[in-house]
Amino acid sequence: MTSTSPSSSTGPCWLMYIPWLLGVTICLLLFNAALGNAGNSLNHLASTCNVRLLDSVHSWHEFGFWELGGLMTFRKLLVTLPSSIPKDLYSSQSTLYIVPHYFAYQLAGVVGFWQVIRASAYASAALISLSVATLSWLIIEERSRSISTPRYILGLVLFAAFAVVFPSEGIWGALWNSDDRALSSVLVAVSASCLALAIRLRSAWLHILSAVLLVIAAIGCPRMGVMCAITVLIGRYALELKDSFVRAIYSWSMALALFASSAMHYIRLAVVDLTGRFILGGSSMLDRFGFIHKTKGKAQSDLDYESIAQSFGFAWRQSELMIDKISKVASFEHLLLYLLAGTGLIALITYCNHVNSLYSGSLAIVTAPPLLWCVLINQSVAEHPDIHAITWTAALGLGLVYLVACLAIALRNRLGLFCSVIGGSWIAYWLFLWQVQYFLRAYPALRSAYPL
Numbered sequence: 001m002t003s004t005s006p007s008s009s010t011g012p013c014w015l016m017y018i019p020w021l022l023g024v025t026i027c028l029l030l031f032n033a034a035l036g037n038a039g040n041s042l043n044h045l046a047s048t049c050n051v052r053l054l055d056s057v058h059s060w061h062e063f064g065f066w067e068l069g070g071l072m073t074f075r076k077l078l079v080t081l082p083s084s085i086p087k088d089l090y091s092s093q094s095t096l097y098i099v100p101h102y103f104a105y106q107l108a109g110v111v112g113f114w115q116v117i118r119a120s121a122y123a124s125a126a127l128i129s130l131s132v133a134t135l136s137w138l139i140i141e142e143r144s145r146s147i148s149t150p151r152y153i154l155g156l157v158l159f160a161a162f163a164v165v166f167p168s169e170g171i172w173g174a175l176w177n178s179d180d181r182a183l184s185s186v187l188v189a190v191s192a193s194c195l196a197l198a199i200r201l202r203s204a205w206l207h208i209l210s211a212v213l214l215v216i217a218a219i220g221c222p223r224m225g226v227m228c229a230i231t232v233l234i235g236r237y238a239l240e241l242k243d244s245f246v247r248a249i250y251s252w253s254m255a256l257a258l259f260a261s262s263a264m265h266y267i268r269l270a271v272v273d274l275t276g277r278f279i280l281g282g283s284s285m286l287d288r289f290g291f292i293h294k295t296k297g298k299a300q301s302d303l304d305y306e307s308i309a310q311s312f313g314f315a316w317r318q319s320e321l322m323i324d325k326i327s328k329v330a331s332f333e334h335l336l337l338y339l340l341a342g343t344g345l346i347a348l349i350t351y352c353n354h355v356n357s358l359y360s361g362s363l364a365i366v367t368a369p370p371l372l373w374c375v376l377i378n379q380s381v382a383e384h385p386d387i388h389a390i391t392w393t394a395a396l397g398l399g400l401v402y403l404v405a406c407l408a409i410a411l412r413n414r415l416g417l418f419c420s421v422i423g424g425s426w427i428a429y430w431l432f433l434w435q436v437q438y439f440l441r442a443y444p445a446l447r448s449a450y451p452l
Helices: 006-010 013-036 048-063 096-146 152-165 169-175 180-201 204-220 222-238 244-249 252-275 308-315 328-354 360-376 378-383 385-415 417-442
Strands: 088-090 279-281
Touching: 013 152, 013 417, 048 096, 096 152, 096 169, 096 180, 096 204, 096 328, 096 360, 096 385, 152 385, 152 417, 169 385, 169 417, 180 204, 180 222, 180 244, 180 360, 180 385, 204 222, 204 244, 204 252, 222 252, 222 360, 244 360, 252 279, 308 328, 308 360, 308 378, 308 385, 328 360, 328 385, 328 417, 360 378, 360 385, 378 385, 385 417
Parallel strands: 088 279
Antiparallel strands: none
């Protein structure tokens, strides 16, 4: 009897990914075609929030970034700049996320600014999709070592990750209402996937990159940094940290680095405030944490704040312009998508805990911060479901991908390979099409100019 090496028996493994990558390419082309069809476009992005960003960038350009304390003017209307430095500045958000917009404005003016607005959505969708694909692939690969799993499932996971994450309205809604949490949500997702890859490849530089990205996420959005720091401290004592790379992330030194990075924004605010030159605006911590009750007409949106449960309102409705204007059927379908994602995420967490997965630490980095965010910053999240949903995009994407993979494995065991391939890919595409259709209907700024 002659032995056969794994490589010779399986052939070139990369070939099995070609059909799935072709599927990703087709879906990407269809998505872009949908954005430009029947009057839809990305040419009407002058929303109130984007105009405020443009005003801030314009002010930095005219008066100097540090002359304004590195803070945003955040005025609602783009008007002629005053002859002297504006006195009102916005304090609630860190400004790291609009630094690329500033450099684009320096190089290409207003046109460059809008190009970055568009490019940022594509970059966010691509990076979160890649992060979810990487983490899902590694978890399913780990599962295949203990449970007989067909190899093509790994390719299906890559296609499903793109299908369920790339068209997420949590990402694309940020085209009209972006802020600091969007940048940090992307960085946290990439950090989690880098940590998982570091474990799989035993790569020290990927582990360092994971830590650096978490720190940058804390600088980019101080509130997200605090959530990550709390996650690290809880995980240090609640997770079984088998890998040295994971132990290094879930350490006191990492938690302190995240707290310190988050504090940098508030230290800067204190220094700027002490100068007495500016009036700093923005909601107070008591407002955002739900300790000062706001009602309709007094809050920042059209939603009444009545319960902490409303901080999960993004699962019911998101588009601020279409609140109470979308049909009940569409809203229930929207809710069903999130329920499916939540179910899959719970199943994935349960599985990883049951087998004591090497990637439980990476999974916690993706899932715990958005949960802490919704519970702690509950009133702010309830008032702006459309702009907070991006914090959940990676976590819920992992849940949907895991559901698709489990369905494909179940079909393979009961109905054979053909039904498994068709069923898994069809469900993934259905989830893709479902989200694209909802996004096109629920975001009218695709079809007409945003009212200023």
